[in-house]
Amino acid sequence: MAELRVNPTRMELKKIQARYATARKGHKLLKDKRDELMKRFLDVVREDKLLRQKVEASLSGVYKSFGIASAVSSPNMLTEALMLPKKEGKLYVTYKNVMSVTVPVYSLEILGEGGSDSYNYGMAFTSGELDSSLRELNGILEDLVRMAELEKTAQMLAEEIEKTRRRVNALEHIMMPQYVSTMKTIKMKLDENERGNTTRLMKVKDMMVKAQLAGKNNEAESDEEYSEVTQ
Amino acid sequence: MYKIGIIGERDSVLGFMAIGFSVHEAPDVDTAGELIDALAKSGEYAIIFIVENYAEALSEKINKYKDSPIPAIITVPGAGGATGYGMEAIRSAVERAVGADILGD
Numbered sequence: 001m002a003e004l005r006v007n008p009t010r011m012e013l014k015k016i017q018a019r020y021a022t023a024r025k026g027h028k029l030l031k032d033k034r035d036e037l038m039k040r041f042l043d044v045v046r047e048d049k050l051l052r053q054k055v056e057a058s059l060s061g062v063y064k065s066f067g068i069a070s071a072v073s074s075p076n077m078l079t080e081a082l083m084l085p086k087k088e089g090k091l092y093v094t095y096k097n098v099m100s101v102t103v104p105v106y107s108l109e110i111l112g113e114g115g116s117d118s119y120n121y122g123m124a125f126t127s128g129e130l131d132s133s134l135r136e137l138n139g140i141l142e143d144l145v146r147m148a149e150l151e152k153t154a155q156m157l158a159e160e161i162e163k164t165r166r167r168v169n170a171l172e173h174i175m176m177p178q179y180v181s182t183m184k185t186i187k188m189k190l191d192e193n194e195r196g197n198t199t200r201l202m203k204v205k206d207m208m209v210k211a212q213l214a215g216k217n218n219e220a221e222s223d224e225e226y227s228e229v230t231q
Numbered sequence: 232m233y234k235i236g237i238i239g240e241r242d243s244v245l246g247f248m249a250i251g252f253s254v255h256e257a258p259d260v261d262t263a264g265e266l267i268d269a270l271a272k273s274g275e276y277a278i279i280f281i282v283e284n285y286a287e288a289l290s291e292k293i294n295k296y297k298d299s300p301i302p303a304i305i306t307v308p309g310a311g312g313a314t315g316y317g318m319e320a321i322r323s324a325v326e327r328a329v330g331a332d333i334l335g336d
Contacts, residue, residue: 037328038328045324049321052317052318055307056308059307060313062246063242063246063310066245066310067242070245078245082245082246082248082249089250090233091233091235091277092233095300102300104300106277106278111251133246134246134249134250137249138250147305148278148280148303149303151321155297155303156298156300157328158324159327161327161328161329165330
């Protein structure tokens, strides 16, 4: 593991220890965030999957009857029949915060709703298949909007999860081991210095003791000489 | 207040006119691509539905809008029937998030 290039001093050790503590705290928080995001994401995706299956099934029915309708009436007539819709879908978007991801929430308001009489064309020139296809389409309108909301949410959560996962992995596998090994290196270096220092001190003391002993001996000898002379 | 748009070939999208969608016919993929950009840029559309057969060819362009909350570009099956691309998109989102496809069949 590559280590940080720092001076092996107590000061640096302190700094790295603090950073390591932060990294560990951040790692724990991000991991919790990732788990929660994942939970929400899977809920959304499961619902979305069911809804999509339902919508796709209904849509194929819609297309089938619509195909028949367009086969029995001329394209111009069909366009004319559908050209001026009786209703207008207005979509209001609010935002929701899911684990710090801003996701849209759609609310649909349909203007000019006429209940069962919502067809915007006369009955004279159009076929019954058109009616049934539009009725079915009307039925899944809410589901379509809900599906769009879920799918968008899923996409955005997926991105956030990916980002968070990268961060967690970077902290876990790169930053934290780096700090640990750097701290170890600094500690070893400091210990080594400490030992070197102790050895040096012992050596110096040894030398001093020896010097002192030698001095004492000399003194003692010179004392003896002195006493001999005076006697 | 936003509108809901739909892009696709005539047979697929005409019906949506009656339920209040803003319908944009695209006879080919290139037109559909231009329409996506135009609708997204206009800022009037919160949801843009696009039929699957175009979405498949334009996936790169669609991915560009994946990470902003507006517009949501959602695939729906076209008149040709479901190609499974929409489901595939869900799968790829799961794979992106989890790292493996855990939805099953």
